[in-house]
Amino acid sequence: MGTLNTEFDTSVKRIAVVGGGSWATALIKIFSEGDQVKLNWWLRNKKDINHIRRYHSNPRYLGAVKIEPEKVTPYEDLREAIKNADTVMLAVPAAFIIEALGDLTAEDFKGKKIISTIKGMIPKQNILVTQYMEDVFGIPHDAIAVIGGPCHAEEVAMEKQSYLTVASSCNEYAESLADAMKCRFIKTATVDDLYGVEYCAVMKNIIAVACGVAHGLNYGDNFQAVLVSNALQEIKCFLKRAYNIERDLASSAYLGDLLVTTYSQFSRNRTFGNMIGRGYSVKAAQLEMEMIAEGYYASKSIYEINKDLGAEMPITTAVFHIIYERISPYVEFNILKNKLT
Structure with missing residues (x-):
């Protein structure tokens, strides 16, 4: 488990989003609604990145969602995507998280906060994604948050009223993240029950x-x-x-x-x-x-x-x-x- 760190910057200003699926796209839309956060978006497929840069939409998922270029910057290199971000948001299937993070090291995550939006476990190891991030990359426990709640990506794309909960042992971090997500179709709450x-x-x-x-x-x-x-x-x-x-x-x-x-x-x-x-x-x-x-x-x-x-x-x-x-x-x-x- 990462060591407890009671003093760190809990603000969320630039998020590196890891993943190019429907939920990642929905999260991009949610955080783009306000002016508080800038987004670095890492996608595996170079053709998808080029499509987003040219047409401002994800060609594979939720194509109706407009990707705002002044708020969202696509990246092909994950290390570059997270370099200038204060927070890293994981939005790939749990089975692929180890492969997605590739050869990144604890040094790459130094000083970063983590958000897991993954509703799965690391196969074979049988551990939660947050536990994996603590154990492998030494992320402090209170620098980790989970986004949960009843919220399908398809309904986010249609801007249907949805509710999300941010869970973290650090209330200030949870509140900062929840505030960044609030918009006309998203309401948020916080709890300390991370696991x-x-x-x-x-x-x-x-x-x-x-x-x-x-x-x-x-x-x-x-x-x-x-x-x-x-x-x-x-x-x-x-x-x-x-x-x-x-x-x-x-x-x-x-x-x-x-x-x-x-x-x-x-x-x-x-x-x-x-x-x-x-x-x-x-x-x-x-x-x-x-x-x-x-x-x-x-x-x-x-x-x-x-x-x-x-x-x-x-x-x-x-x-x-x-x-x-x-x-x-x-x-x-x-x-x-x-x-x-």
Whole structure:
């Protein structure tokens, strides 16, 4: 864990955004609404960078979002992108974060604050993205924040009213970041439950896969309501053992994020699960989707973590069995439905 640093500049003035997907694009739009922040935007694809410079839009995702050149500077070199930034925002799938950061060192991150917007875990290592940044790059714990809450990138693009929560152990940093995000269609709140918000964001993707499987198997709304209500208890049980602090799971950063991911048409994890329930193999479903379903990786990570914690987690177990042990969704859900209340 990075050392605690009680004295650092909590202001957010220039952010280096790492990632070129739909959520990264939505975040670019959010932070561009005000005049407080300038953005360095690193994308892997050079053609995308050239397109953004010429046409001021992302050619792959959320093409209707206007990229303002006076506020956003695209970069091909990640080290250059973060050099003059005070804050680095991570917005790539968790499975690719190690590859994305490449040969960067702790020296590159010296004096930088970190924002994770990633709702997934580092596969195989089974650790949160924030823990990875602390362990590998020595980022001080209070210089890290997580952005969570019920907010689909597609609705941000349409400027539909959305709510986001900033979690950090440093209240001043959280407030500074939350203030930079506020705009006519984004409201913000802050909490100090960094790991709790992050774990919940990971686990809700597993539940969304389960809801998708249920829909694919032709279970109805009645069953899904029971599934989601049981899921909240499952999350509560896990968090009590993994990171037990006082928190209100009924707030939007927890329950809100769970609901939007399990019910929304925009949920890629629900879509992935629906395909599995309809008979797609895991590989076929992944190939057909153009975006990563974090629940695929998360189900294995949380399942393996829980071997030591021993929390009662029938939904996570069912998803793990279906995805990784290739048990029939029909068979697994016949077992699962008898464990729900």
